[in-house]
Structure formats: structure tokens, C-alpha cells
Amino acid sequence: MNPEFRPEPLAELRRTHRCGDLRRENSGDEVVLMGWVHRRRDLGGLLFLDLRDRQGLTQCVLNQATSPEAFAKAETLRNEFVVAVRGRVAERSAETRNPNLPTGDIEVHAEDLRILNTARPLPLQVAEEQNVEEGLRMQYRYLDLRRPVMARNLALRHRLAKATRDYLDSQGFYEVETPILVASTPEGARDYLVPSRTRPGHFYALPQSPQLYKQILMVSGVDRYFQLARCFRDEDLRADRQPEFTQIDLEMSFVGMEDVLALVEGLMGHVFQEGLGLELPDRFRRMSHAEAMDSYGSDKPDLRIDMRLHDVSGLVEGCGFGVFQAALEEGARVKALVVPGQAGASRKEQDALKELAVAAGLPGLFFLARAADGMKSSLMKFLGEEKALEICQALGAEVGDLVVLAAGPRTTLNTALGRLRLDFARRYDLFPQDRFEFLWVLDFPLYSWNSDENRLEAEHHPFTSPLPEDAGMLETEPLKVRAAAYDLVLNGNELASGSIRIHQREMQEKVLANIGLSVEQAREKFGFLLDAFEYGAPPHGGLAVGFDRLVALCAGETSIREVIAFPKNANAVDMMSGAPVVVDSEQLDVLRLKIQPRD
RNA sequence: GGGGGCGUGGCCUAGGGGUUAAGGGCGCCGGCCUGUCACGCCGGAGAUCGCGGGUUCAAAUCCCGUCGCUCCCGCCA
Numbered sequence A: 001m002n003p004e005f006r007p008e009p010l011a012e013l014r015r016t017h018r019c020g021d022l023r024r025e026n027s028g029d030e031v032v033l034m035g036w037v038h039r040r041r042d043l044g045g046l047l048f049l050d051l052r053d054r055q056g057l058t059q060c061v062l063n064q065a066t067s068p069e070a071f072a073k074a075e076t077l078r079n080e081f082v083v084a085v086r087g088r089v090a091e092r093s094a095e096t097r098n099p100n101l102p103t104g105d106i107e108v109h110a111e112d113l114r115i116l117n118t119a120r121p122l123p124l125q126v127a128e129e130q131n132v133e134e135g136l137r138m139q140y141r142y143l144d145l146r147r148p149v150m151a152r153n154l155a156l157r158h159r160l161a162k163a164t165r166d167y168l169d170s171q172g173f174y175e176v177e178t179p180i181l182v183a184s185t186p187e188g189a190r191d192y193l194v195p196s197r198t199r200p201g202h203f204y205a206l207p208q209s210p211q212l213y214k215q216i217l218m219v220s221g222v223d224r225y226f227q228l229a230r231c232f233r234d235e236d237l238r239a240d241r242q243p244e245f246t247q248i249d250l251e252m253s254f255v256g257m258e259d260v261l262a263l264v265e266g267l268m269g270h271v272f273q274e275g276l277g278l279e280l281p282d283r284f285r286r287m288s289h290a291e292a293m294d295s296y297g298s299d300k301p302d303l304r305i306d307m308r309l310h311d312v313s314g315l316v317e318g319c320g321f322g323v324f325q326a327a328l329e330e331g332a333r334v335k336a337l338v339v340p341g342q343a344g345a346s347r348k349e350q351d352a353l354k355e356l357a358v359a360a361g362l363p364g365l366f367f368l369a370r371a372a373d374g375m376k377s378s379l380m381k382f383l384g385e386e387k388a389l390e391i392c393q394a395l396g397a398e399v400g401d402l403v404v405l406a407a408g409p410r411t412t413l414n415t416a417l418g419r420l421r422l423d424f425a426r427r428y429d430l431f432p433q434d435r436f437e438f439l440w441v442l443d444f445p446l447y448s449w450n451s452d453e454n455r456l457e458a459e460h461h462p463f464t465s466p467l468p469e470d471a472g473m474l475e476t477e478p479l480k481v482r483a484a485a486y487d488l489v490l491n492g493n494e495l496a497s498g499s500i501r502i503h504q505r506e507m508q509e510k511v512l513a514n515i516g517l518s519v520e521q522a523r524e525k526f527g528f529l530l531d532a533f534e535y536g537a538p539p540h541g542g543l544a545v546g547f548d549r550l551v552a553l554c555a556g557e558t559s560i561r562e563v564i565a566f567p568k569n570a571n572a573v574d575m576m577s578g579a580p581v582v583v584d585s586e587q588l589d590v591l592r593l594k595i596q597p598r599d
Numbered sequence B: 001g002g003g004g005g006c007g008u009g010g011c012c013u014a015g016g017g018g019u020u021a022a023g024g025g026c027g028c029c030g031g032c033c034u035g036u037c038a039c040g041c042c043g044g045a046g047a048u049c050g051c052g053g054g055u056u057c058a059a060a061u062c063c064c065g066u067c068g069c070u071c072c073c074g075c076c077a
Helices: A068-074 A134-139 A148-170 A211-219 A257-276 A289-296 A322-329 A347-359 A380-395 A410-427 A468-473 A505-514 A519-533 A547-555 A585-591
Strands: A030-042 A046-053 A056-063 A082-091 A106-117 A193-195 A203-205 A224-232 A244-253 A285-288 A333-339 A366-371 A374-377 A402-408 A438-442 A447-450 A455-458 A485-490 A493-500 A540-546
Touching: A030 A056, A030 A106, A046 A068, A046 A082, A056 A068, A056 A082, A068 A106, A148 A224, A148 A257, A148 A547, A211 A224, A211 A244, A211 A519, A211 A540, A244 A257, A244 A547, A257 A438, A257 A485, A257 A493, A257 A540, A257 A547, A285 A289, A289 A410, A289 A438, A322 A333, A322 A402, A333 A380, A333 A410, A347 A402, A347 A410, A366 A380, A374 A380, A380 A402, A402 A410, A485 A540, A493 A547, A505 A519, A540 A547
Parallel strands: A056 A106, A285 A438
Antiparallel strands: A030 A046, A030 A082, A046 A056, A082 A106, A193 A203, A224 A244, A244 A540, A333 A402, A366 A374, A366 A402, A438 A485, A447 A455, A485 A493, A493 A540
16 A cells, blocks of 8 residues: 555535436536445556445546546555545446446546545455355444445335334324333343442343333323334344344224234335335235144244145044054144145155154154156055045145145144245245235234243233133133234244233233232232223234344345344344443442352 | 354365365455456465364374354243
């Protein structure tokens, strides 16, 4: 590099356009662009400079013959220097146009070049689409975010957030901020704790969601509330899970379930229209939780593929095959999946599928291939040609398809086959691209059984109202009570989750009692909410959308880290700042905290 | 808490007990080049193969441990 080089001041120079703006219509205009040196092509007396900012690239031309001073400076440029270019827009000749660039019809003939700042050689290259190790990307996130893909993701996130605010505003919602320092509550994920200085030994928690506050806002008469709310959960991470994440949190008064579903359908419609220019159906498909589990083996079915779980217990009953017989006698089921076009799967391929089945938690897997020259199966001697054909017909398996069968107790069989369904779809590349399949899953159970702690727990959360027609069973058969809860599923991802809430103290105490909270404990933990219910709480309900997931799905990214500016790594560490960090003992003293040595 | 994968110049990677093997691409440095757009051509610098230990006559390579990154299960109302 030029050791004697000093950056020049911006001074009076102001940019007139961004690097993605200029088109043929601008030909002849004098413009000033500012940005980063994306790439440089030095041909000798002629030098091309791709100038980049967050929204695009513009080719600038420096000609030694016409602008010797600017040219001389341009020869010292290196990747990611920050420069200002003043020059004239010129239409490119037909042979030199670049059809891959929105600005490819023009170029800027630079008359003046100002180097605003230099850059050291880069630890990761901004201009190359290389698979850089993620830890390095995170450490140098400011460079990573300059990459066009990341700039695009940030822009998309902004547009989706804006569309959300615009739509909810149009529907009469107030955006209200709720506290970040809140009280720890039982149930749910592990809380992040913040020690109190003024009350040593006491702690705030960071909110897992603004649930209680938004319900209180309904009691306050806010009527319709939303927030792009940051939420915190101290649990282990995944590709689609961060310790802090963002929800579109919303709540409405004087509504029933249909009102919330309709509102969210409208919201998604607007957001997809504004963000992606995509038209969504006015109404989303619906499915009961029971059907989702029985037919798709998941409470968040991916409907981009229509492979389904079929119960063939009735068809194989009495066929004499020991594994199936034994299962059916124990009250278990035999279910099947049709894998399209895989009738010819080799023995090796079948073994690979069996391995997937074992990984999914099944003891084994049986095959029935409907080949062009007849049925192929190790079960043929039990089933017989006729029965095998009957099964295929019942499942809609065509010639060329492969039927896989497995036996097991209902819920474990469903879950395992649900996983296999997705494994198969991935293996045979059955997922269509650019398809968005929304689905409402309804009629969730209010409670599920926690066998570790030997008690009921809330399937959704303990403020969810039971369906009125099931409320009578709260004391007698709580596991049969369905909740007024709804999940919005998009391509197999739980995108949003919500419910109509309880708004009466008596009902709330009853529901809490079932999960093992006494009236005293309930009062201690949620007393303010229970009290609020006694001062005129309106019926209300709402939901929360996983905003990071929404953006990731729209961006076609599989990890939400790609749509969060500064995410944490798998160990919840911010690789750029180093957080969490050790603090001075003085800081601990003020909080009256002491770190215990391990073990 | 458990399991899997990965770690080789600044970046992406090849190699997988020895015979001149640390090779390639990008980037970096120097030179040439007036229509390139992943410009091209010529030359150059840069790595004790994450760290520690072990096996061996010999370890980037095999083994154990450890650290880091990553994915999955548990967990995430």
C-alpha cells in the first residue's frame, strides 16, 4: 500500500445517487457516487472500478488520457477503500453492456476521485461468494454485512417490518413498548436474569415474551396492541433459534378466534405483497392438531409435499406377518407412506431408508414396491398379490411407487413417520422451491402430560382459554380439553402461535391449578394479572409471529442468523464483541454477587 | 446433558504414515496491458497443517485428550 497516502476529506462533496440508481435515462448527467471499491480492473491506461453501496454496483471508468489525476489516484485503490467519484453518466455501447447488472447499461466516466478512507487487506472477501467459516463471518460481521446477499437480507427485513407496522396501524393497532426488565415467571424456558443493584439478591428476568403485559394492556383498554418485541430464552441453540429473537406480538380485545385468524391472514397477505410482491390466498388452509399428527406426523406439517401417513392397520390385520400381528394385538398401529417413483430402489437404497427410520426412532421398516412387472416385497408371502394391490390402491400408490410400512404405538409411530416423511422429501428432492404453504393448525389440546415431573403442563401457555364446549372437562378429563389455540405453519415451520385468552379470574385459577399451581402460588406469580381480571377485563386474544423465521423463509435462508444483523453463535456468544464477558469484581460487589468456583 | 461433522498461508480448499509433496484457486506485493465486468499475462512473498500428549525409526496424516466452529437429540409454556 502507499504508506504516504492520506485519506481526503469529504468537504463539500455530496452524493447525488446511490450505486444502484443510474439508468440509461441519466445519460449525460453529472453525478457523485460514494461507496466501497468492490472490484477493480486495471487495463493499463484504462481502469474500471465497480463501486458498491448497500443497494448496488456501478461501473466507473477512469481514463488516463482524459482525467490523469483521478486515474493516478485510482491506481492506488485497493478492495474496500471508501471513495467518492464525480463524473458523467454515459450509456455503454452495445458490446460493452452488462446484462447481469441493473446499472449495466451505463457507466460513470470519472472526472474526479476522492479517496475517503483506506482498508487493510481483508480477513474475508466481500466481493467473492465463498463459503467462509461462520465464526469468521461473525467476528468480522461488519464486512460480512457488506456482502450483497446480506445487504439484501437486511433490506428485506426492513421492508417486512415496515409492512407489518403499516398494516397493523391500518387495522387500528397501537404499537406499545413493554418492559425488558421483568419478573421471572414459572413455566416455559429458562430465564435470562439481571441482578438488581437497589435490591441485592433480587433479580429481573428478560422477557420470554410480553405475554402478561399485552394482556394487561387489553384490560387497560388499549383494544389492539402490537410490538416488534425482543424476546429472550436461555436455552440451547439451533440454526433457527437464538437466545434473543424478535416476535410480531399482537393482541386484540372483543374478538374470537376467527377474528384473529382473519387479521393474521390479512397481515401475512400484506407483508408478502409488500416484501416479496407475492399474492397469498385470502384464507389459509386449516387442520386439526389430531389430523396433523395422524396424517403428517407433525404438529407443523409441511404441505409443500402431499405425502401422507396412511393407517393400514385394518388392511394388514390377519395377514399373518408376525411383526404387524404383534403390534396390532398390543393396540399399536401399522402405517404407511408412499414414496413416489422409488419402486426400483435397490437393496442398498432400502437399507439407507431403514437407517433413516432407525434414526427417526422406528425399530424397522418394510417395503412394498409397485413395480411395472408386479409387486415386490418381503411381505408378499403374507400379503399375497391381491392384498398388496389393495393396499396400494388404498394409498394411491401408482406403478413405480414405493410403499414403506412401519408398526408402533400411535404417537411414537406418527412422530417417527413424520420425520421420515421429511427425510424422504429431502432425499428425493421433492420440495418445490418458492412455494409458500400456509396452514392453520387448530384444536390443540390445552394440556399435555409431563412424564418427568408427573404433572400436566400447558401445551401452549397457561393463559390460553379452553374451548367453551370442552371447559366442562377441566376437572374430570383435563387431557381431553381442547384449547382455543392456533398455530400458523409455513412450509413446516411454526411461524406463529396464539390463542384466545382466559379473562376471568376463576377460570384462570382453575387452569393454573391443573398444572400444579396452588391459588397462593398463582397469586404470588401472576397476582397482578388475576387482580386485573377482576376490574373489567375484556375478552381478548392474540398471537405472536416469529419475525426472524418469517424473514428467513422469505429470504430463502435456512438459518435465522442470516437475517439478524448481529446474531450469537451456537454457544450464545457474540463473536464480534465477545459477550458474555467477565466483569470487574467491583461491579459484582455493587450487586453483592460472588462467583462460585466450579465444583 | 448426549451424539455427529469440521479445523492445512489472510480466505476457500487438495492431500490422509516416509520417497522433491505441504499442491491448487482467491486475496496480497511488484511489473505489463485503453473496453474490462470473477479482465488477462509475467514474476514474488506468505503455513512448523488449532493446541497438548501418545504410538512409530518416521505424524498434517493413526490414537487419546483439549479448545474452537457447526449440525442434530434432549431442552425451547
